[in-house]
Amino acid sequence: AQKITQTQPGMFVQEKEAVTLDCTYDTSDQSYGLFWYKQPSSGEMIFLIYQGSYDEQNATEGRYSLNFQKARKSANLVISASQLGDSAMYFCAMRDVNTGFQKLVFGTGTRLLVSP
Amino acid sequence: SAVISQKPSRDICQRGTSLTIQCQVDSQVTMMFWYRQQPGQSLTLIATANQGSEATYESGFVIDKFPISRPNLTFSTLTVSNLSPEDSSIYLCSVEGRDSYNEQFFGPGTRLTVL
Numbered sequence: 045a046q047k048i049t050q051t052q053p054g055m056f057v058q059e060k061e062a063v064t065l066d067c068t069y070d071t072s073d074q075s076y077g078l079f080w081y082k083q084p085s086s087g088e089m090i091f092l093i094y095q096g097s098y099d100e101q102n103a104t105e106g107r108y109s110l111n112f113q114k115a116r117k118s119a120n121l122v123i124s125a126s127q128l129g130d131s132a133m134y135f136c137a138m139r140d141v142n143t144g145f146q147k148l149v150f151g152t153g154t155r156l157l158v159s160p
Numbered sequence: 161s162a163v164i165s166q167k168p169s170r171d172i173c174q175r176g177t178s179l180t181i182q183c184q185v186d187s188q189v190t191m192m193f194w195y196r197q198q199p200g201q202s203l204t205l206i207a208t209a210n211q212g213s214e215a216t217y218e219s220g221f222v223i224d225k226f227p228i229s230r231p232n233l234t235f236s237t238l239t240v241s242n243l244s245p246e247d248s249s250i251y252l253c254s255v256e257g258r259d260s261y262n263e264q265f266f267g268p269g270t271r272l273t274v275l
Contacts (some may be wrong), residue, residue: 077262087250089203089266091161096262135202139264146191146256147218148264150202 046071046138048151055156057126064111065121065154067136073097076140078119079148080110083133092134095119126158162187162255164267172273173243180239181270183253188233193254194226195266203252209236243274 047070057063069078080092095103095110103110111120123130133155137148163186173179183192194206206226207215215228229237240247250269257263 079264081266087197087269087271089252089254089269091263091265094262137203146264147193147205147208148195148203148254150204152202 046073046076046140046149048136048138048149050136050151050154052154053152055154057123057156057158059128059158059160060125062122062124063126063156065123065134065136065156067119067121067151069117069119069136069138071117071138071140073140076138078110078112079137079139080108080119080121081135081137082130083135083153085132089135093121123156128158128160131156131158161263162189162257162265164253164255164265166251166253166267166270168270169268170271170273172275174275175243175245177243178239178241179243179272180237181251181253183236183238183267185234185255189255190233191256192230192236194228194236194238195252195254197250197252197269199248206238206251240272243272245274248272248274 049068076097078095082090093105093108095112102112107124109122133153135153136151165184167182192209195203197203205218206221207217209215209228209230211230211233227239252269253267
């Protein structure tokens with residue numbers, strides 16, 4: 045069974061600094077996808093970035109990048125130049141691309157607080 | 161990206177009643193997913209809804225408690241039946257990206273409180 049582990053319940057960062065949110069995963073599948081989502085206090089889930097298991101380059105989307113280390117089964121999210129609006133819960137999730145149903149398995153999340 | 165709306169955005173219900181949540185997508189999608197997020201917890205998949213077939217439920221979720229309808233390719237409903245305080249959660253619907261499998265989007269969620 046797939047499992048996502050986020051070991052940081054909370055992280056603090058000062059505005060304009062970079063921060064790394066950790067995510068490790070466990071799967072026996074060769075083909076999978078990794079997602080990161082942001083959930084502000086309003087409750088919506090905002091899709092940030094995706095990394096496929098066969099992607100050779102780390103994914104980037106604006107200030108978000110994914111540090112993908114396949115051998116270590118880690119997919120850490122790096123947020124550069126943090127902004128106050130980045131304060132939120134962040135969830136890492138995995139999807140098995142082999143199954144017919146595109147189910148996402150989520151980690152427990154990391155609460156990020158950006159201070160001025 | 162897909163635009164997903166949910167109704168209601170929040171509700172407060174009495175124990176023993178039911179709540180039906182609607183999910184509308186701005187484009188046709190094959191599969192729609194319903195997730196639950198209990199207070200302070202992560203998201204858990206309730207079921208996957210394919211148009212024209214019965215929904216597929218995850219372990220721990222049953223059709224009698226969470227009946228789902230999927231009448232067409234842009235709409236689905238989730239009913240939470242016989243409500244108890246333990247059902248107080250955020251319920252979110254989700255779809256894949258319009259153009260590729262490497263995106264998955266969520267609706268704004270329905271925040272349910274059961275008294």
